[in-house]
Amino acid sequence: MIKLYTFLKYFFITFWTVFVVAPFLWAVSTSFKDFQSVNSKVTYIPWLDFEPTLEGWRVLIKSPAKGGVDIVEPYFNSIFVTCTASLISIVLGTLAAYALSRFTFKAGFVRNNDITFFFISQRIMPPIVLSIPFFIFLSTIGLLDSLLGLVVVYIVLLMPIAVWIMVDFFNRVPKELDETALIDGCNPYQAFYKVVLPNSIPGLIVAGMFCIIFGWIDFFFAFILTFTEVQLLPVKVVALNSSITPWWSLSASALVSVAPLIIVAFIVERYLSKGNLSGALK
C-alpha cells in the first residue's frame, strides 16, 4: 500500500515536471532552427536532427529596417511600466491596507470589510469591459499610446493585489507593536513608518512580487491602448505570430521575455521554505 503510494507519487511528480518543462525545451530547440528544419519535418535535437543556427537570436537586436525584430525597446518599456505601476500600487495599497487593518471605518452601511471588498473586487472586472472606456478616456486626456497612460491603467490592475495581500499581512502583525510605539511618544505616522513597516518586509516583498508578476504578464491593455509609439514586450512577441510565423525568432523572443520572472520563482520558493510566506499569503 505504502509502496504503491510512493510509486504513484514519484510517477505523478515526474509526469508533471515533464509537462511543465516540455514547452520550454521545445522553445529552446526551436529557437536554433532555420526555415528548413522547422518546415520539412519535426526535429528535436540540434546537430543530430538539424544544424543549429543563431539566426533566431540575432534578429532580436537588429532594427526592424534591416528585417530584425528589435525587442530591446519594448523590453525597457515593459520594465518601466511594470515597476512604476507596482511601486505606486504598493505604496498606496499598503497605506490603505494599514488603515483597513487598524482603524474602524463607518459610513452608512459601509464597514471595513466592504471597503476591502471594494478594492479586491476590482480584479473581477474583465479587461475587455475596461478597455473600451479607457481607450476613449486616455485619448481624451492625450495619454493614448504612451507609457504614462499604461501606468495609470496598470495601477487599477495591481492595487487590488497589494491591498489583498497587505490587509491579511497587517492583520497578523500584533497590534501591541504600534500601541507600544504610540505610548513611547510616536505619532501614528512614525509608528507606521518606524515600527510597523520594518516588521512587514516579508509581506511587502510578496505583494511586490505579485504586482510585478501580474503587471509583467498583462497583454490585453497593452494590446488595445498602444500602437506604434510605445510597445510592450508581450504585444511585440505576439505580433510575430502572423500567418507565416518565423518560429525561430518567435521562440527566442519568447524565452527572452519570460526569463526575468523565472528568477521570481526562486525567490518565492526561498520565502516559502523559510516559512515567511505562509503568513503573508492566505
Place this chain on the structure above:
Amino acid sequence: MNFKHKFVFLFPGLFVLIGILIFPIIFTIRLSLSGWNSYTPEMNFIGITNYIRLFTDDPRFWESFFRLSFLSVTTVILQYVIGFALAMMVWREIKFKRFFRVIFLVPMMTTPVIMTVIWRTFFHESLGPVNDLLGGLGVKPILWLSDPVIAKFTVIIVEVWQWTPFMFLLLLAGLLSLPKEPFLAAAIDGASPFRKFVYVTFPLMAPISIGAIIIRLIEASKIMDTVFVLTSGGPGTATETSSFYIYIKGLREFQMGYAATLSFTYLVIMIISLTIIAKVLTKLMIKE
C-alpha cells in the same frame, strides 16, 4: 487612536482607484444606452434597445457565456485537484523538495500570451512535436486546434499548465502554516494517511481552499489571452468566451454601444454569480 489619521492612510489609495475607475464605469453605462457604431459614432440615446436585443435576440452571447462557465469551472477544478496533490507531495520532506517546488511554480511566472504562442507551435497539427511523438506510437494526428471539441480541451490544457502553480502556491503556503498539534494527535491515534487527510488536513485547509478557488475563479472568468492567441475563438465559435465576444463586437465590428451593453450585463452577472459561488462553497466546505 486619533480620529483623522486613519483617513490619511486610506484616502490616497481609495481615491486614486475611484478616480481612475469612475469615468470608465459611468461611461460604460451611458454608452450601453446609445447606438454608437461605425455608422453613427455619436452618443445618442436609444433607451434600453440594446438590452432588449441582448436578452431576446443574441444567442451567441449566451452560448459564449455558458462556454466560459464550462471552461473556467473545469480548469479551476482541475487546478485545485492537481495543485492540492502537488502541494501535498512537496509539503513534507522528499528528495529534491526545493527543486520541485521551483519547477511547479515556474509556469505562473511566464506571460500567458507568450507561452500560448509557444503552445500553438507545440500543438501544431503537422509540424508540432505532440502529433509527431504520438504518430511514433501509431496514433493518428489529432486536430488539436481545428476540431471544435478538442480545441476546448487544448485551451483547458494550456490554462491548467499556466495557472495550477498559483493554486499550488496558495495551498502550499496554507499547508505550511497549519498548526502541528492535530497531526500529532492523529499520529498518536494511529490514523492511516488517507484518514488523516480526510479528517485532519482537508478540514483544516477548507478556508484556504475556498479563498484559493474563488481567487482562481475570478481570474479564470477573464480567460482571454489564451483564447485570443491559441484559437482566436475558433474553429467557428467553438472556443469563444464572453470577453472575446465582447471584443469582437466592440473593437472589431465597432458596435461600441452594444458592446458596452454586453460588458455591463456581463459584469453584473459575474459579480452576482461569484458572490453566490462564494457563499455556497463556504457552506459546503466549512460544515464538515
